[in-house]
Structures are given as C-alpha cells and as structure tokens.
Amino acid sequence: MNDKFNPDVSIDLRQMTALRPYQEKCLRKMFGNGRARSGIIVLPCGAGKSLVGVTAACTVKKSCLVVCTSAVSVEQWRSQFKLWSTIDDVLIARFISDSRDKYKNCEIAIATYSMLSHTGKRAFESEMMLEFIKKKEWGLMLLDEVHTIPAKQFRRVLTIANAHCKLGLTATLVREDDKIQDLNFLIGPKLYEANWMELQSLGFIARVQCAEVWCPMTPEFYREYLNCKSNKRALLYVMNPNKFRTCEYLIRFHESRMDKIIVFSDNVFALKYYAMKLKKPFIHGPTSQEERMQIIQAFVSNPSINTIFISKVGDTSFDMPEANVLIQVNHMERLGRILRSKKDSVVEEYNAFFYSLVSTDTQEMYYSGKRQRFLINQGYSYKVIPEIPSMRAESLQFSTLSEQMSLLSSVLEANESEADIEGVVSGAPPFGRKNKKLSAYSGAEGLTYTEFTQKPDTTKTHKHPLFKKLRK
Numbered sequence: 012m013n014d015k016f017n018p019d020v021s022i023d024l025r026q027m028t029a030l031r032p033y034q035e036k037c038l039r040k041m042f043g044n045g046r047a048r049s050g051i052i053v054l055p056c057g058a059g060k061s062l063v064g065v066t067a068a069c070t071v072k073k074s075c076l077v078v079c080t081s082a083v084s085v086e087q088w089r090s091q092f093k094l095w096s097t098i099d100d101v102l103i104a105r106f107i108s109d110s111r112d113k114y115k116n117c118e119i120a121i122a123t124y125s126m127l128s129h130t131g132k133r134a135f136e137s138e139m140m141l142e143f144i145k146k147k148e149w150g151l152m153l154l155d156e157v158h159t160i161p162a163k164q165f166r167r168v169l170t171i172a173n174a175h176c177k178l179g180l181t182a183t184l185v186r187e188d189d190k191i192q193d194l195n196f197l198i199g200p201k202l203y204e205a206n207w208m209e210l211q212s213l214g215f216i217a218r219v220q221c222a223e224v225w226c227p228m229t230p231e232f233y234r235e236y237l238n239c240k241s242n243k244r245a246l247l248y249v250m251n252p253n254k255f256r257t258c259e260y261l262i263r264f265h266e267s268r269m270d271k272i273i274v275f276s277d278n279v280f281a282l283k284y285y286a287m288k289l290k291k292p293f294i295h296g297p298t299s300q301e302e303r304m305q306i307i308q309a310f311v312s313n314p315s316i317n318t319i320f321i322s323k324v325g326d327t328s329f330d331m332p333e334a335n336v337l338i339q340v341n342h343m344e345r346l347g348r349i350l351r352s353k354k355d356s357v358v359e360e361y362n363a364f365f366y367s368l369v370s371t372d373t374q375e376m377y378y379s380g381k382r383q384r385f386l387i388n389q390g391y392s393y394k395v396i397p398e399i400p401s402m403r404a405e406s407l408q409f410s411t412l413s414e415q416m417s418l419l420s421s422v423l424e425a426n427e428s429e430a431d432i433e434g435v436v437s438g439a440p441p442f443g444r445k446n447k448k449l450s451a452y453s454g455a456e457g458l459t460y461t462e463f464t465q466k467p468d469t470t471k472t473h474k475h476p477l478f479k480k481l482r483k
Contacts (some may be wrong), residue, residue, distance in 0.1 A: 403430020
C-alpha cells in the first residue's frame with residue numbers, strides 16, 4: 012500500500028456498494044498499520060467472497076491478478092469488478108483459451124490456474140500474455156478456491172507471477188490429502204473464517220434443510236451389483252431406478268413451488284441419461300464456454316427453465332444465487348451451491364433444500380455417514396427420509412419391470428470408462444490427438460531394458476598406486 016515505485020490504479024468501490032459486518036471484519040484482519048497481509052479468508056458460498064476480493068483490490072489500488080478455476084468463473088469475476096468497482100472496462104483483461112483481450116495496458120488480469128500452469132505448447136498470443144504476466148510486478152494476487160493451490164500442477168502459479176500480497180479465498184479449507192497445510196507457507200495464515208450458523212441466523216446465507224433420501228435397489232439391479240467386480244458397480248447404484256424416480260418426483264414437487272433446482276452428478280453417463288430422460292439442459296466437461304453461459308443465463312432469468320443438471324465442472328466458482336434446491340445423485344459434497352441468501356422467503360423456516368439420494372445397501376451408505384458427520388459438525392439439522400409415501404400416487408418413469416430391465420441393459424452395455432468420475436481441467440489450451448504405441452501410456456516409450464552379466468577378470472590383479480615402484 013506504501014509502494015511508491017509501481018503506479019496507482021484508478022479504482023474505487025461504487026457509491027452504492029455496502030459491505031456486510033463480517034466482510035468488513037475480514038478486511039480489517041487483512042489491512043492494518045498501513046500494510047496488506049497475505050493470507051486466507053474462508054467464507055461460505057454466497058457470503059460475498061467476490062466482493063471481499065474486489066474491495067481488497069480497491070484498497071490496495073495497485074495492479075491485480077485474479078486466478079480462478081474455470082473460464083466461467085473468469086467471466087463472473089470480470090462482471091463482479093464491473094459491478095462493484097469503478098474500474099474502466101479496457102483495464103480488465105481475461106487470460107483464457109478463447110479470449111483475445113488487449114492486455115498491454117491492463118491493470119486487472121483474470122486467468123485460470125490451468126492456463127497459467129500449463130507447460131505444453133501455446134498459441135503465440137497466449138505465450139505473449141503469459142510473458143506479460145511474468146514480467147509485471149503485481150500489487151495483489153487474488154486466488155479464488157485457494158484450496159486447489161497445493162496440487163502439484165497448480166502451485167506453479169505462485170512461481171510464475173510476482174505479487175507483493177497474496178489473498179486466498181475459499182468456502183472449504185479442506186482437501187482429501189494432507190497438502191492443505193502447505194497453504195501456510197505458499198500463501199499465508201488463515202486471516203478469518205466465518206461461522207456458517209451465525210451468518211444463517213443473521214439472514215446473510217440461506218436456512219438450509221439437509222435431507223438424505225434412501226432409495227432401495229431394485230432386485231435386478233442389486234443382483235448385478237453383487238456379482239459385478241468392476242467400476243460398473245458405481246454406475247449400477249447411481250442408475251438405480253428408484254433413485255431416478257425419487258429425483259424425478261423431487262424435481263416435479265419443487266418446480267410446482269417455482270423453486271430453482273440444480274441436480275449434480277459426477278458420473279457423465281448418469282448425468283446425460285437423467286437430463287435427457289427428464290428433458291432438462293445439462294452442463295459437463297465438453298460443453299462449450301458459450302453454451303455454458305447461455306444455459307446459466309437461461310436458468311437465472313427464464314421462469315420456464317427451473318432445473319439444470321451439472322457435472323463436476325460446477326464444483327467451484329459457478330455463481331447461481333437463484334438456486335435454492337440441490338439434488339445430488341452421487342456422493343460428492345456440494346451444499347455450498349445453495350447457501351446464498353434468498354429473497355421473499357422470510358416466512359418459511361427453511362428457504363433452501365439439500366437432498367442427497369443414496370442407494371441403500373451399497374457403498375454409497377459409507378459416504379453418506381461421512382457427509383452426515385460433516386454437516387452436523389457445521390451445525391446443520393440433518394434428517395434421513397427412508398421413504399416418500401406420496402411418490403406412490405405419482406406417474407413416474409421406470410415404474411414397470413420392463414422399463415427397469417431396459418435401463419439395466421443400457422447400463423450393462425456401457426463401457427467401464429463411462430462409470431468413472433469426470434475429471435476437470437478448465438481453461439487449458441486445446442490438445443490434438445496422437446496415435447501412440449501401448450508402451451507410451453506406461454511412460455516407457457523409446458526405452459529398452461537390458462541386463463548384462465559381466466564375469467570378473469581373473470587375469471588382472473588390482474594393485475594400489477603406492478606399490479607402483481614394486482611392479483616390474
């Protein structure tokens with residue numbers, strides 16, 4: 012903040028921008044004694060992390076590099092800067108694969124982790140912008156979803172760009188591995204963490220009813236599940252006909268209330284099958300950037316589109332504040348997607364609903380126990396619904412044995428690779444396909460292993476150099 016060498020940026024908060032008390036508190040933790048401290052701020056989804064980041068940039072008044080997880084979140088960060096601050100649009104540049112923004116005079120650069128950390132070949136313009144980012148001395152680096160930084164590939168971002176201050180933002184300071192502790196020396200200490208229940212009681216985030224709905228496996232599906240030893244076991248319990256019917260019923264029920272619903276599935280086969288059968292739009296890895304934005308915009312503003320299906324690409328940085336119902340058909344944790352405070356729902360005890368559909372007597376029950384402990388530790392009420400009696404009166408798909416057997420045959424005919432969970436690498440440059448030998452995929456291409464057995468030479472006797480004079 013006291014840097015006189017780098018020029019100031021003409022950026023301030025707009026007059027209509029008002030910070031909430033907890034946002035002011037976390038910014039006070041960051042700024043003190045005329046200095047900006049590097050560190051991490053933990054706020055739940057919907058609590059205004061973007062506004063905290065924009066305010067930090069306005070306070071520093073120096074060039075700012077924002078790094079986020081996907082091209083969609085790049086667009087959302089750009090819109091947040093334009094919404095909350097007075098920054099000129101020409102001073103904002105996006106660094107994604109299909110962007111051609113002018114970056115020479117930019118003061119706010121927004122990029123994805125993948126674009127910055129990619130080590131392969133790039134387009135000429137991408138290479139030039141990367142060099143610009145490397146050479147520029149940034150005043151502030153904003154790291155969205157900072158819990159992804161400890162990954163081996165993404166931590167390269169910190170060595171590429173130079174910044175006086177680093178601010179990490181996240182909703183869940185949790186990783187499946189033990190690398191979360193690395194953030195202490197990569198970024199800095201945790202500056203502030205909000206209490207979810209306190210924000211909920213004050214009305215800053217939604218009041219969520221968490222429910223686990225049990226879906227018994229049909230006899231035919233369960234028989235195949237017990238006999239199957241491959242990855243297809245996961246596909247069988249995700250495609251359980253009773254789970255599909257429960258999902259269809261919950262969508263009908265909440266659409267009749269004019270709720271906005273997001274259905275999550277990491278399994279792309281299940282995602283596409285559910286969405287096409289129910290005639291709903293869906294977003295997954297191959298969905299183009301333009302189509303993603305169109306679907307999200309329609310979901311937000313079109314009253315006739317109240318349900319969308321999303322794969323793992325929606326885990327982070329998707330801003331859909333209108334959503335108040337979340338249904339997940341497999342075990343990943345995504346409660347944060349519906350935590351943003353809701354309008355016109357003060358009368359009801361709960362104004363957001365989180366359903367986790369679990370196939371009973373399968374491996375999903377193990378994950379449900381972990382999820383239940385996590386949510387109870389956060390202070391949420393969590394109830395188990397063994398059965399929904401009103402479903403019997405509804406005319407739902409896969410109610411007959413012939414429909415269920417047809418679904419089972421489709422699942423059994425699917426490739427085992429379709430049972431895998433979708434992986435996400437967003438914003439990386441496009442890659443071409445190369446034909447390789449099988450050895451290339453094991454890392455052994457061009458290498459040969461040969462063993463030599465060399466017999467010792469018994470004719471020569473080893474003599475120390477000190478005894479050279481004694482040799483004849």
